[in-house]
Amino acid sequence: MAPLVRVDSPGQSWAHERVLVRADLNAPLDAGPDGAPRVADDARIRASVATLRHLLDAGAAVAVCSHLGRPKGERVDDLSLAPCAARLSELLGQPVELLADCEGSDVEARIRALAPGEIVMLENLRFHAEEEGNDAAFADRLAAGFTTYVNDAFGAAHRAHASTEAVARRLDSCAGLLLAREVEVLGGLLDAPESPFVAVLGGSKVSDKLPLIENLLDRADRILIGGAMCFTFLKALGDPVGTSLHEDEDAQALALRLLERAAKVNCTIQLPTDILVADRFDADADLKVVPSDGIPDGWMGVDIGPRSAAAYRDVIMAAGTVFWNGPMGAFEIPPFAEGTRAVAEAMAASPAATVAGGGDSGAALGDMGLADRLTWVSTGGGAALELMEGRALPGVAALPTA
Secondary structure (H helix, E strand, O other), X not given: OOOEOEOOOOOOOOOOOEEEEEOOOOOOEEEOOOOOEEEOOOHHXXXXXXXXXXXXXXXXXXXXXXXXXXXXXXOOHHXXXXXXXXXXXXXXXXXXXXXXXXXXHHHHHHHHOOOOOOEEEOOOHHHOHHHHOOOHHHHHHHHOOOOEEEEOOHHHOOOOOHHHHHHHHOOEEEEOHHHHHHHHHHHHHHHOOOOOEEEEEOOOOHHHHHHHXXXXXXXXXXXXXXXXXXXXXXXXXXXXXXXXXXXXXXHHHHHHHHHHHHHHOOOEEEOOOEEEEEOOOXXXXXXXXXXXXXXXXXXXXXXXXXXXXXXXXHHHHOOOEEEEEOOOOOOOOHHHOHHHHHHHHHHHHOOOEEEEOOHHHHHHHHHOOOHHHOOEEOOOHHHHHHHHOOOOOHHHHOOOEO
């Protein structure tokens, strides 16, 4: 994977440039003491600071843009980027003015008047339906007044939207520090992982992870399966799964084909040997651990069992590279979280290069306070998944490479 031209490329001068930065500020909000919306988790905003600080310190005038939520092309007051502007101002240590819109004559005039080292934020891109439609005229209006474009929104790079794809083709463009690092780390897992390369995959559906598993079979030495999708594998092998979530016969046939192909390419797909089962999906449910081939009628699997968690930990600790995407069980319910916790702790303790693919895995690591102990935790769940599937990301493909 060719390296991207980065915002900190040698010889790049930002003095007197007016730079449009696409960041991923799609942070969860909650209500503050006064009832007004505030940022509940600032991880994505913090991830944008390095690129913005680099540009501002280098003398650029900066406008940062992002989407927030799904306003469906209409102005929704509760999805204003005002809380994000306030938090970014705190993180940067300087004012971040929120403009009333992201395009139009008033916005263009403000952009042209920006002083070096000054930063503003454009209002929610998705207040305009043309954003998700990758509309050419809307991209022209977004680009108006700017000299350069920097994409640092890896979490949105798998979407061909006006602010991620079309604008990059209208201005001199490059990758921000975050996006470039995401592509470097995740691309390195596909191109040159240190052996043994282990993938830990959870989630609910084999069909959702099929392209990822197929792409990893030729690269990974071992794939550890958890989450509800393990029950589709077990069902395909003829084991009883009780009332556990599992997919239909077509998906079971896919699971068998994956097992057969893995054997041919010398990649081991490892399934749990024991399962934590519950009599209902509730924190107060009755629980017990059973062999993976002996889930009783009326019981549902909610997590991998302790023997499986220990075995997975041993594999992770002996690996050279580990990629994790998807929880091992219904980790949002505390009694069902131990398998996911065991994997997270093993990832944090392993001497391997350890990479988590964002989404639920990243959320679990954050909840457990372990995210900073991994080599890399991606900021983009969907984008990380598509890149690891071997797919081109529109927001990346639109940028020049070195």
